[in-house]
Amino acid sequence: MSKRNYYDAQYERQGVKDQKVNNVNSFRLKRTQEYEGAFPVYKQPQEVTSYSIDHQRHVWFDNREMKYYYPPTGKDLNYGYEDMVQRDDTVEEHLDTLLDALSHVRSTTQDDTITGDFVTWRGIMTKILCTPYSRKEGWEFRATRYNGSIYLEEQATEEKKKSEKEASERQKLMSYWGYRFETLSTISKAPGEVKNKEDTELRKRLTESANTNIQYCIVVKTRLGNHSILMGAEVDCCRDVKPNDPLAQPSNYIELKTSRVIESDRNQYSFDRYKLLKFWAQSFLVGVPRVLCGFRDDDGQIVKVVQYKTLEIPRQVREKPNTWNPSVCLNFAKEFLDWLKKEIVNDDATITYSIQFKYPFQEITIECTGHSDVFLTQRYLEGKIQHEIGGPRASN
Numbered sequence: 001m002s003k004r005n006y007y008d009a010q011y012e013r014q015g016v017k018d019q020k021v022n023n024v025n026s027f028r029l030k031r032t033q034e035y036e037g038a039f040p041v042y043k044q045p046q047e048v049t050s051y052s053i054d055h056q057r058h059v060w061f062d063n064r065e066m067k068y069y070y071p072p073t074g075k076d077l078n079y080g081y082e083d084m085v086q087r088d089d090t091v092e093e094h095l096d097t098l099l100d101a102l103s104h105v106r107s108t109t110q111d112d113t114i115t116g117d118f119v120t121w122r123g124i125m126t127k128i129l130c131t132p133y134s135r136k137e138g139w140e141f142r143a144t145r146y147n148g149s150i151y152l153e154e155q156a157t158e159e160k161k162k163s164e165k166e167a168s169e170r171q172k173l174m175s176y177w178g179y180r181f182e183t184l185s186t187i188s189k190a191p192g193e194v195k196n197k198e199d200t201e202l203r204k205r206l207t208e209s210a211n212t213n214i215q216y217c218i219v220v221k222t223r224l225g226n227h228s229i230l231m232g233a234e235v236d237c238c239r240d241v242k243p244n245d246p247l248a249q250p251s252n253y254i255e256l257k258t259s260r261v262i263e264s265d266r267n268q269y270s271f272d273r274y275k276l277l278k279f280w281a282q283s284f285l286v287g288v289p290r291v292l293c294g295f296r297d298d299d300g301q302i303v304k305v306v307q308y309k310t311l312e313i314p315r316q317v318r319e320k321p322n323t324w325n326p327s328v329c330l331n332f333a334k335e336f337l338d339w340l341k342k343e344i345v346n347d348d349a350t351i352t353y354s355i356q357f358k359y360p361f362q363e364i365t366i367e368c369t370g371h372s373d374v375f376l377t378q379r380y381l382e383g384k385i386q387h388e389i390g391g392p393r394a395s396n
Contacts, residue, residue, distance in 0.1 A: 138357050
């Protein structure tokens with residue numbers, strides 16, 4: 001028996017029956033114009049649950065870390081940089097918090113129908129939507145099919161690891177500016193509870209740094225074409241007290257962004273072509289209706305804050321040449337998910353697939369990698385939860 005046939009036989013005995021390990025198939029990208037056409041069905045996102053991650057990266061199934069928007073009263077984005085607490089990105093957290101949130105809401109509601117054809121992070125769906133217009137930005141995902149649902153997580157590419165490792169001090173400071181803007185723009189109580197500009201919390205945030213361990217996340221359910229999708233997403237802040245209606249809840253959220261002040265036609269084109277595309281995709285996917293962008297100068301000082309309504313962003317670029325079309329993004333994503341459903345055939349929590357978009361950026365490849373890189377947790381299979389991220393992966 002040849003070496004290849006030997007390993008194929010081993011995997012078949014372990015349950016990988018429908019697709020050979022290391023058999024690579026591909027999804028070839030078409031010209032951008034070929035994805036134009038009618039806007040595919042995209043159902044209004046409905047919030048399924050929400051949860052908080054505290055300063056120690058402990059998970060709580062409540063709203064304790066939810067923040068409210070209050071217009072920034074300071075301008076300096078540099079303050080507190082030396083005191084920033086940065087989440088340890090070398091620790092692989094996979095889909096752990098999203099899976100625990102799903103187990104928790106299923107157990108508390110006794111509703112086993114909270115599921116989807118795809119379960120993933122909003123960031124992954126954003127990358128998929130933007131791919132037709134970001135053809136030189138590679139990415140790598142892992143996928144597993146379990147109980148009929150396809151779970152997708154991101155795997156950091158070698159290029160991204162290298163870029164982060166070699167980041168200059170200036171690049172790290174500029175990355176901090178975005179977190180600092182969130183600090184300057186949020187408070188822990190509803191805006192109506194602020195009595196005046198001398199409010200203790202307003203004064204305190206002027207000198208506060210950022211702790212990227214802390215997150216407030218939601219899980220929404222939506223549908224793209226024939227595909228039901230469960231998405232986890234970090235939310236920056238709320239406009240007001242959270243409504244009880246799950247369909248109304250996403251409309252209460254605000255996305256916070258920063259960008260360099262626009263000083264030329266070239267700056268404007270770059271902002272329209274790249275920044276607004278990602279602003280729209282991120283917020284549209286989970287039903288967030290507003291993006292507030294703090295425009296800053298090269299010294300890290302906020303010059304102005306501009307509001308963008310998510311559904312109006314495509315109109316702002318529609319008549320401008322060489323920008324983007326939201327129908328292209330969604331039609332591409334739908335076709336890509338169609339393809340994934342056909343390719344990921346093994347329904348087994350311990351079997352993974354590697355999905356890559358890399359140079360020369362003409363196709364997306366998928367490869368069944370067998371029982372390597374398992375990422376679903378064993379506790380998720382058992383319907384259990386824990387407050388700490390990590391733990392044993394799924395096993396037979």
